[in-house]
Amino acid sequence: MIACLVLVNTLLGTAQESLNGYKYVVVPEKFDFLKSEDLYQINSLTKFLLNKEGFVAFLEGELPEEAVYNPCMVLRANVLNDSNMFTTKMKVTLSNCYNQVLFTSEEGRSKEKDYQKAYHEALRDAFQSFKTIKYSYNETISKSKPEQIxxxxxxxxxxxxxxxxxxxxxxxxxxxxxxxxxxxxxxxxxxxxxxxxxxxxxxxxxxxxxxxxxxxxxxxxxxxxxxxxxxxxxxxxxxxxxxx
Known part of the structure; x- marks a missing residue:
């Protein structure tokens, strides 16, 4: 049990350090499983929850000029939908500019029948995983990356x-x-x-x-x-x- 806890803490620490080197997070205006932009306000809620967890998140088209000219300082958020007719199930991922997934949340779930309520509840549940990361941008980590290339x-x-x-x-x-x-x-x-x-x-x-x-x-x-x-x-x- 102690060994497992040590392993979990080590993995979380590695994930946190890798994420701390990124200054911004961009949220697409439309996720793949949705039929239109910001349907059920899922994209807006994702942005809100990321900011709540300490990230600096923007929707597409809102990124500051610094991020536009330095795309590798930006993480991309995505929401994956694996729902069935009985349960709404969602995960949140954060990827870097090379499309490598650096973080995947635990699966959030909801039994609500109303689509918007179910999506919101499952998404908020998935974001509970972010509390283990305690993100905080570290400029030193960010600036060290180009020196390693x-x-x-x-x-x-x-x-x-x-x-x-x-x-x-x-x-x-x-x-x-x-x-x-x-x-x-x-x-x-x-x-x-x-x-x-x-x-x-x-x-x-x-x-x-x-x-x-x-x-x-x-x-x-x-x-x-x-x-x-x-x-x-x-x-x-x-x-x-x-x-x-």
């Missing part, structure tokens, strides 16, 4: 080339073209061959990217677009020419 190389994806080394990179021949999808865009070459999938985030011009089984960030800085991802614990960054 080593950028291996930064090369433009402009012409076909293979770097003859253990870190070989195959680059595309042509400018990529963006085609709209339900969740963002897909980038294709002139074939047209699918090169990359982009998924919208709450931050303008910042996407979750998927390319050749790798996940990373695709974002605009000035007039340039960049793709960043981790490989063997090292951050790689590429400049990509895209026509939207």
């Amino acid at each position: 080593k950028i291996v190389k930064e090369v433009p994806i402009q012409s076909v080339a293979v770097v003859p080394s253990e870190e070989a990179v195959v680059m595309t021949e042509h400018t990529l073209y963006a085609q709209p999808t339900a969740t963002g865009f897909q980038l294709v070459d002139m074939s047209p061959k699918l090169v990359m999938k982009l998924y919208r985030t709450s931050v303008k011009d910042v996407f979750i990217a998927e390319k050749d089984g790798m996940n990373g960030l695709f974002y605009r800085s000035g007039n340039e677009w960049y793709f960043e991802y981790y490989e063997a614990d090292q951050l790689k960054k590429y400049s990509i020419s895209v026509k939207f």
Whole structure:
């Protein structure tokens, strides 16, 4: 029993430390299981409860300029709905800019029949887990993160080339073209061959990217677009020419 308590406390401490390095939390205006924005005021309630627990939470479109230009200082909140016809069941997750889930709440439940009452009760119940974290933003932790990142190389994806080394990179021949999808865009070459999938985030011009089984960030800085991802614990960054 003592060993279990020590393990639980250790895990909670690790979760708390990892969350404390993030200054803001963004709440989407619509969760996937809802038919419209802020239906039953679930998104607004999520924002309210996050602020109540000490976070600085915003709905999409409300983020301060600092957060827009520094997306990796922002956590993304999500509410998962696993309800059945008898019980409303919800969990809350917090993810970082690389779509890694850093925290998942315990399942909140409600037996209420009215949808709004049931969702609100289950959501508040799920937020009881947040009381074990006691979040408090730590600027020292936040500032230490970039120092741990080593950028291996930064090369433009402009012409076909293979770097003859253990870190070989195959680059595309042509400018990529963006085609709209339900969740963002897909980038294709002139074939047209699918090169990359982009998924919208709450931050303008910042996407979750998927390319050749790798996940990373695709974002605009000035007039340039960049793709960043981790490989063997090292951050790689590429400049990509895209026509939207």
